[in-house]
Amino acid sequence: MDLAELRSQEFGYLDADGHTYLDHTGAGLAPASLVRGSATRITGGVFGNPHSESPASRASGLLLARARRAVLRHFRADPAEYAVIFTPNATGALRLVGEAYPFHRRSRLVMPLDNHNSVNGLREYARSRGARTTYVPVDGPGLRVDERRLRAALPERGRGRGRGRGVGRRPSRTGERRQGLLAYPAQSNFTGVQHPLAWIETAQARGYDVLLDAAAFVPVNTLDLSRYHPDFTVVSWYKVFGHPTGVGSLIARRDALARLRRPWFSGGTIYAVSAQAQWHVLADDEAAFEDGTVNFLSIPDVTAGLEWIDAIGMERVHAHVTALTARLLAGLAALRHSDGSPLVRVYGPRDLVARGGTVALNLLDADGKVIDERIVTRDSASRGISLRTGCFCNPGAGEAAFALPPRLLRSAARRRLTSLEEYLELLHLPSAGAVRVSLGLSSQPRDIDVFLEFVRETYRDRVPGATGLEARAGC
Numbered sequence: 001m002d003l004a005e006l007r008s009q010e011f012g013y014l015d016a017d018g019h020t021y022l023d024h025t026g027a028g029l030a031p032a033s034l035v036r037g038s039a040t041r042i043t044g045g046v047f048g049n050p051h052s053e054s055p056a057s058r059a060s061g062l063l064l065a066r067a068r069r070a071v072l073r074h075f076r077a078d079p080a081e082y083a084v085i086f087t088p089n090a091t092g093a094l095r096l097v098g099e100a101y102p103f104h105r106r107s108r109l110v111m112p113l114d115n116h117n118s119v120n121g122l123r124e125y126a127r128s129r130g131a132r133t134t135y136v137p138v139d140g141p142g143l144r145v146d147e148r149r150l151r152a153a154l155p156e157r158g159r160g161r162g163r164g165r166g167v168g169r170r171p172s173r174t175g176e177r178r179q180g181l182l183a184y185p186a187q188s189n190f191t192g193v194q195h196p197l198a199w200i201e202t203a204q205a206r207g208y209d210v211l212l213d214a215a216a217f218v219p220v221n222t223l224d225l226s227r228y229h230p231d232f233t234v235v236s237w238y239k240v241f242g243h244p245t246g247v248g249s250l251i252a253r254r255d256a257l258a259r260l261r262r263p264w265f266s267g268g269t270i271y272a273v274s275a276q277a278q279w280h281v282l283a284d285d286e287a288a289f290e291d292g293t294v295n296f297l298s299i300p301d302v303t304a305g306l307e308w309i310d311a312i313g314m315e316r317v318h319a320h321v322t323a324l325t326a327r328l329l330a331g332l333a334a335l336r337h338s339d340g341s342p343l344v345r346v347y348g349p350r351d352l353v354a355r356g357g358t359v360a361l362n363l364l365d366a367d368g369k370v371i372d373e374r375i376v377t378r379d380s381a382s383r384g385i386s387l388r389t390g391c392f393c394n395p396g397a398g399e400a401a402f403a404l405p406p407r408l409l410r411s412a413a414r415r416r417l418t419s420l421e422e423y424l425e426l427l428h429l430p431s432a433g434a435v436r437v438s439l440g441l442s443s444q445p446r447d448i449d450v451f452l453e454f455v456r457e458t459y460r461d462r463v464p465g466a467t468g469l470e471a472r473a474g475c
Contacts (some may be wrong), residue, residue, distance in 0.1 A: 001312075003243070003316075003320055003441070003444075004044075004444060005348070006312070006441075006442075007442055007444055008121070009032070009033075010031035010033060011029055011031065011032070011442040012032070013032070014029070014433040014442065015219075017384070018384050019384050019386065020348045020383075020384060020385045020386065020451065021386050021442065021443075022335060022385060022387040022437045022438060022439070022443075022447060022451060023039060023054060023386050023387055023388050023438055024239075024357070024438045024439055024440030024442075025216055025239070025358045025386050025388070025392075025436065025438035026342060026438070026439050027238055027239060027242065027245075028219055028239050028240055028241055028242035028441070028442075029242045029442050030051070030241075030242035030243035030345045030389075030441055031241065031242065031243070031308060033308070034241065034242070034243045034301065034304055034305055034308060035243055035310060035339070037304055038243065038244070038298075038300075038301050038304070040121045041300060042297055043095075044168070045059060046059065047059050047060045047063070047296060047297060048060055049293050049296070049297050050064055050293070050294070051267070051268055051293065053308050054211070055276075060296040061339045062451060063296070063299070063300040064086075064294065064299055064300075065305070066299075067084075067086070067109075067299045067300055067302045067303045068084040068286070068305055069181050070302065070303040070306045070307070071084045071249055071251065071302065071306070072084060072251075072347065073306075073376050074306045074310065075223055075224070075225045075233075076224045076225055076226040076227075077225035077226065077250060077251060078226065078341075079224075080252060081225075081229075081253055082225060082251055082252065082253055082254065083251075083252055083253075083254050083257055083285045083286045084249055084251055085249065085250040085251075085289045085290055086247060086248070086249055086286075086290060086294050086295070086299055087247075087248045087249060087250055087290075088245070088246055088247070088248060088295075089236045089238075089247075089248040090118065090213065090215040090234040090235055090236040090248045091118040091236075091248075092248055093193035093212070093232075093234035093235075093248050093249065094119060094121070094122065094211070094234055094251035095121075096117050096250055096262070097122070097211055097232050097250065097252075098121065098122040098124075098125040098233075099125060099263055100260035100261050100262045100263065100351070100475050101122075101125065101181060101209075101260060102178075102260070102261060102290075103125060103126045103129040103130070103131035103181075104129060104130065104131060105129070105130035105278055107126075107131045107132075107178065107179060107180035107230070108126075108131055108132040108133065108134055108179065108180040108181075109122060109123055109126040109131055109132070109133045109134070109156055109172045109181050109183065110134045110136065110150075110153045110180065110181070110183070110203075110208070111123070111133070111134070111136070111183050111395035112135070112136045112137075112138060112145045112150070112184050112185075112396070113135050113136065113137050113138045113144070113183065113397065113400055114138045114143065114188045114190065114191070114193065114195070114394065114396055114397045114400070115183070115184065115185060115213070115394065115396055115397070116185065116186075116189055116195075116213060116215070116393050116394055117393040117394065117395070118213075118393070119183050119184075119185070119211075119213050119414040120395070120396070122181070122183055122211075123471070127182075129323060131180065132146060134153045135396065136150050136153050137149065137398045137400065138193075138396070138397065139400065140323075141350070142191075142193065142346060142349045142350075142424065143188075143190075143191050143192055143193060143348045143349075143397060143400050143401060143441075144195075144218040144346060144349075144354075146376070147196070147199075148198065148380055150177075150202075151202065153208075154182065154202070154203055154206045154208055155179075155206070155225075156179070156185050156206045156207060159291060159363070162342075169310070171318065171426070176275060178207060178208060178259075179206065179207040179208045179428055180208055180209070180210050181209045181210070181211055182207060182208045182209070182211070183211040183213070184199065184202040184210075184211075184212065184213065185213040185215075185216060185217070185315070186210075186213065186214045186216070186217035186218075186221075187216040187217035187221070187356045187358070188216065188348070188358070188394070188397060189215070189216045189358065189392055189393070189394055189398055190347070190348070190358070190360050190392050190394040190397035190398065190401075190434075191347055191348025191349070191353055191355075191358065191359075191401075192221065192325075192348055192349065192355045192356040192357065192358035192359060192360070192437075193348055193349060193354065193356075193440075194217065194240075194305065194354045194355055194356055196354075197212075197228045198230050200212065200229060200230050201228075203228075203309065204229070204231075205288040209231070209232070209256055209403075210230045210231050211231065211232040211233075211234070212228075212230035212232070212233045212234070212236055214233050214234065214235050215235055215239055215248075216239070216356065216358065217356065218235055218239075218240055218256075219239050219241075219291065220314075220317055220318050220321045220356060220357060220439075220440065220441075221239045221314070221318055221356070222314045222315065222318070225251070229253065230253075230273065231252065231253045232251075232252050232253075232256060233248060233250070233251040233252075233258035234248065234249070234250055234251075235248055235249050236248040237302050237305060240305065240309060241305035241308060241309050242305075243301060243305065244295075244298035244299075244302070245300060246295055246298060247295055247298050247299055247301070249302075250289070253283060253409060254393055257285060257289075260289075262282065262288065264287070265280050265282060265288075266292055266332045267291070267292050267293070268283075268287065268290060268291065268292055268293065269282060269283055269288050269289065269290065269291060269302065270282055270288075270316040272318075275309065282469070292422045304455075312441070317441050318453075320441065321356070321357040321439050321440065321441070321443070322352060322357070323446075324357065324439045324443050324445065325352060325357045325359070325439060326352055327445060327448050328359055328437065328439065328448050328451075329346070329350060329351070329352075329359065331448060331452040332344045332346060332361060332452070333340070333346075333350070333450075335452065335455055335456060335460075336460075337366055337460055337461050338460070338461050341364070341366075341368055342364060343363060343364055343455060343456075343459060343460060344361050344362070344363060344364065344455070345361060345362045345363075345364060345370070346359060346360070347361065347362075347434060348360055348401075348403040357438055357439035357440065357443075358436065358437075358438040358439075359432060359436070359437045359438070360397075360401070360434045360435070360436050361391075361435050361436075361437070362430075362431065362434050363376060363435065363436060363455060363459055365462060365464065366460075366461050366463050367463055369430060370430035370431050370464075371459060371464060372430075372431055372466050372469065373389035373390060373431045373433060373434065373435055374389070374466075374469045374470070375464050375466060375469065376389055376435050377389045378469070379458050379464075380451075380454060383450075383454050385450065385451060385454060387435060387436060387437050387438075387451075388435070388438070389433065389435050389436070390434075392433065392434075392436055398433055398434070399431075402429060404427060404429075408427060409427070410462070412427055414457070421471060421472060424472075425472050437451060469470075
């Protein structure tokens with residue numbers, strides 16, 4: 001099916017409402033057929049809590065097992081190597097790793113500055129156990145990581161020194177004490193930069209586990225876990241195919257999973273437990289990490305969603321979004337005021353090399369000043385355009401984009417200010433972040449044209465007023 005026809009059939013509600021949706025990094029859109037199929041399944045059978053042996057429970061259990069197989073198949077992951085744990089979202093998957101990872105005083109957590117806050121939060125688990133956190137900066141106009149600096153942040157020492165491995169082979173873990181954890185995004189949720197998957201092998205060869213945040217990457221790109229072998233991979237399924245929300249996955253290597261130490265237990269995670277004698281025995285593999293009752297009515301929709309996206313073809317989706325991204329970048333570069341000055345400042349790559357369909361930018365008024373992102377939110381909403389403004393929960397990329405020096409940031413931490421506005425003033429920032437335009441499967445060229453025309457008509461040769469704007473609640 002042509003993707004323009006797919007837009008009409010599956011996402012016709014966009015054009016029926018005159019809506020231009022440009023926030024696919026925030027959430028994918030739900031195809032109508034998946035929603036209808038979900039309702040048909042739920043109302044056409046009896047499904048119960050899977051922690052039982054009743055017919056209703058068995059029916060749920062079979063669908064859950066099918067969903068695990070579908071996830072592994074989609075990522076070309078060997079079931080003997082990987083386990084699938086269902087979580088509320090990618091953030092929930094990250095929490096599972098953070099709270100149970102065996103950080104110790106001689107280990108370290110290494111992260112590029114370009115990370116979502118849900119990944120940044122891992123540093124609090126590391127800090128509580130005496131581990132050191134090291135950030136690798138991003139720099140240059142493309143806001144990329146210098147791989148030499150990444151390697152320098154992953155030193156080898158002692159028994160953790162990597163023995164190396166060939167592509168596609170797993171590193172030996174027997175008796176090893178890991179150096180720590182490298183956590184990074186396959187694709188930035190701020191700039192769209194795609195960080196090299198080759199870092200996985202680099203880090204593992206130096207004795208580090210690797211946590212890959214694939215939430216922004218997998219909606220438009222193939223992730224082949226038979227070629228790359230991160231120890232932990234996190235995804236949110238609503239970002240891939242819009243429905244269901246509230247379901248994510250931690251895809252974990254079984255040997256890495258076995259080394260995690262959970263700080264608690266709950267219903268569904270144990271084989272046996274005693275209240276009076278105060279002991280418990282955790283279940284094996286994924287069951288030990290799925291707290292309480294999983295979302296058994298929605299998880300089967302992951303199977304349907306993967307079948308739907310696989311039928312379209314991820315390579316086809318990738319080519320579609322890449323072409324649209326080229327159109328967007330070219331259109332943004334052409335936007336000028338009458339005096340020739342730029343109307344747009346883009347943060348991150350200006351070309352298509354190792355980048356996704358997420359573009360961060362700020363709009364510039366006729367005086368060359370950044371237009372308050374709240375003005376853009378207000379004006380775009382009035383035109384039926386959905387996009388994202390702010391810091392996108394990625395402070396590191398924002399700090400790099402605005403070239404904020406660590407000295408100034410440390411100074412802000414020592415001040416007890418009462419509002420985000422005071423922090424912005426202290427840091428001499430013209431706005432609380434940027435404008436993010438992100439493309440996906442349902443996007444069409446006309447969506448980009450609508451946005452470009454909106455910018456041209458609304459801000460060219462103008463200095464928009466900033467009166468009546470609500471105070472920023474936070475970032």
